[in-house]
Structure formats: C-alpha cells, structure tokens
Amino acid sequence: MSFTLFADARLALARDSLAGLSTGDALGAQYFLPAPAPVDLAADALPPAPWEWTDDTEMACSVLAQLADSGGIDRDRLALSFAERCTERRGYGAGAMLILGLVRTGTPWPLAAASAFDGQGSCGNGAAMRVGPLGAYFADSTARAAAQARASAEVTHAHPEGIAGAVAVAVAAAL
Template sequence: MENHFQLRSRFRGAFLGCLLGDALGRLFEMMSGNDSRLAPALDARLAGKGPWFYSDDTQMMMSVAESIVRTGRVSAMDILATLAANYEPTRGYGSGMRRALEAFRSGRGVGFSSWAEGSKGNGAAVRGVPIACAYHDDMESLAAFAEEAAGITHAHPLGRGGAVAMAIALGAVLAREPVSSLLARVTQARAVAGTILATKIENAWQLAREQADGRTAASALGNGIVAEDSVPLAFFCFLRWAPHFDDVVKNAILAGGDTDTIAAMAGALCGAQVGEEGLPATWLGRVERGPKGIEAVKELADGVFALWEKRALAR
C-alpha cells in the first residue's frame, strides 16, 4: 500500500506537471502542428537558458488551490473571488475569462459568454487540478465539486463536462486505477456520458493503442480551445507516452493548437502518476521563481495534501 509520503509527492507531481506543461507550451500557443518551425523552436526553447513563465492556466490552478486551502472546502464563489483577486491580464487570459473576472472585480456580478449558449472552453478543466487531488478518493464528490466549480464561468454543458472528465481522470490516476477503469469512470460520468466528449475520449484511447503520433491525433480529435477538443487530446498524450513525462509534454506541444493548456493537462496527469521525483530536474530549474513561482506551487500542493490527509485520518 502506498504511504502518505509517496502520495504527497504525486500531489506535487500533478501541480508541478501542470505548471511545466503550461510554462513550456505557452510560447507555441496556436502554432500549427504542421508548421515546420515548431519542432526546432521547441528544441531551442529546451536548450535555452532563459526562465519559463507560466500563463493564465497555472495562475487559475493556483487560485483554486489557494481557495481550497484557505476555506478547507470547495466553495465556487470563493474560487471566483480568488480568481478575480489574482487576475493578471499579462498572463494571457482569453477574452471570455477577462470579461468575467473584470466584471466580478468591478461589482457587475457574474455572467458572460464567449458562445451564445455559454462558455465551452478548456479553462475550467485545467484549473481543476487541486479539486481532483483533494477528492481523488471520493469520486462522487469529486465529480460534483468539479462541475460546481466549473459552473461559475462555464455555462455550456461541454465546458463543465470537460472539467469533470479531467478531474475524474486525474483522481483515477492518483488512486492508481488501471486505464480501463479510468476510461469507464470518465466516459460514464453524468456530465460526460453520451456527449461528443465521451466519444472523443474513447477515440483518444484507440489512437494511443495504435501508437499514433500527435499530429494524427490532433487531426482526429482537435487541438483548439474548446474542451471537447483539448481534453481528449491531453488524454491521448498521457495514454500514449506516459510514464515518460518529457515525451508526454513535448508531444502535446508538437501537436499544435492550444499548446499551453493541452500540455498543462497532459503534464498534470503524468505528474500525478510519476510524482515530483519523476519530473525533469532541468525543467523544474527553468520555471519562474518569486512569490508566486514554483515554490508557491509546491506549497499549495502540500496544503491541499494536508487537507486531504486530515480528512482521510478522520475516517
């Protein structure tokens, strides 16, 4: 049986894996996987010496963790308030999130849409890493909390479904469930079952079994900003190349499209599997420092772990 020290490392792995995928992938956002400049640019980025700065994805993930650690629970409105308090436009927020957070900060309330039927972007999926860690051993609560936390900004069912799918998958990785169980949990979840998201996640597994490359998978699944495209592609990269963290993240980026978010999600899944010790030390050394840098991410992971441990020991 895994001890708590090992599980703490895998909490850190999920947080740091998200950070690394985001920080490395940010520079290549919306480049095509067919662009001949992408692979050399990625190699140059890896060989360079400058620091890697994270995007809105990591900032939102950290905000969710801050809220959970401070309140001891998942409070959707406190998460929204924390997202708004930490909002830095220079991190590269999408137009929908910018409008939502600026409206909240100015006292104009909640409610916006990048689509007529409500937001179906992937932001809610990537920021849910702390929720998945905190409730990985209680899948029913995990799914409910992931959907509730997504709903503060994502009205579209597929936006919320992407958040639920990512949270359940990450929870299942932390619980050491086999791939067959993970996929069944995800595709049969109420918010996912019967949707295009479920179909694409099943297709992602088939493509991984066929050892497809990233560009082939991106062509079949999509690689854009909507959850129904990016969540399945992140799953594919994890299923195809894990437990090799660097291969998971690099191939997520080489698939093109929304590279920072897709690599962040794939990195979180693989990081949860291999733990902090399984992450590339040279990459960890490149990520930005400072008050909200890599050490803060580790502290938040430890804070979420402490909450989980307290609840687990009380049972």
C-alpha cells in the same frame, strides 16, 4: 477498494499535480507566444528560460488555495480569487477577461459566466485546464472530485460542455 486520504496527503497530491500542470503549461506556452526560433523537442532541446506560466496555472493556484483553506470549493470565494489574480500578462482569453472583469466590478459570478458568448456561456477548456490539482486532492472519491470540479467550473463556464470538460479531467486525475 476504498481508502480515505488525510488532509496532508490530499494537499501533497494536489501540490504535485500543480507542479506538473505548471511545468507543462509553461513549456507549452513557449510554442504559443512569439519566440525567436522554434525548438525541436524531439531532439531533446528545450526553449531557453525563463518559462512563464499562463492563466491556466494562475487559476489552478486559486483552486488549490481554496482546497487548502477549506477542503472544498466555495464558488463565491473562488470567483473573487480568480478576478483578483487576473492579469493580462498571463494570456487570459477575451472571454475570461470579460467574465473576470465583470466579477471584479461586482457582477455576481452566475451572471458574469452566463454573459459570455452571446449569453450561452463558455464551452471552452479553461475549467478543464485548471482542475487537475482538484482531482488529485479528491483521489479517494471520484464522486467528490466530480462535484467539486463542477462547482469550480461553474464560476467561469455556464455552458454544459465547459463544465463537463472540467468534470472529466478531475475524475481522470482522481483515478
């Protein structure tokens, strides 16, 4: 079965995905940041508010903004958006801080992304963590979801495994 989504439906799906991503991200962050006492989710207890989101949500917002503005990923613009929105308080890893710091100071993103981890590039999960809304946006085409996920991942992940993770999550979200 084949179908085509209109722009407003695409954005609605992507925004819904971002709402779920950001909620899960903020809840999960409660268990990685210093907290006064662990909360037992099995007992239906939740950590006290406020729940801050992390770099994963911050970067997903940049991805969604790109899709809303142009309907696709422009790697140069996405790299600049990532760099401009990057703040330490969101919990960016050392590799991301290095890459985005280089982009912020004028290093082209392909060179910055390849510079991480002694030149092999990141094979981490950051690109996969931010790409759910992109997959939802392209729910009518897994091929477009995969291609656009690849483009969004390459900005920070030069390693094929980091890119493959983003493609897998985007295709799953599209489905």
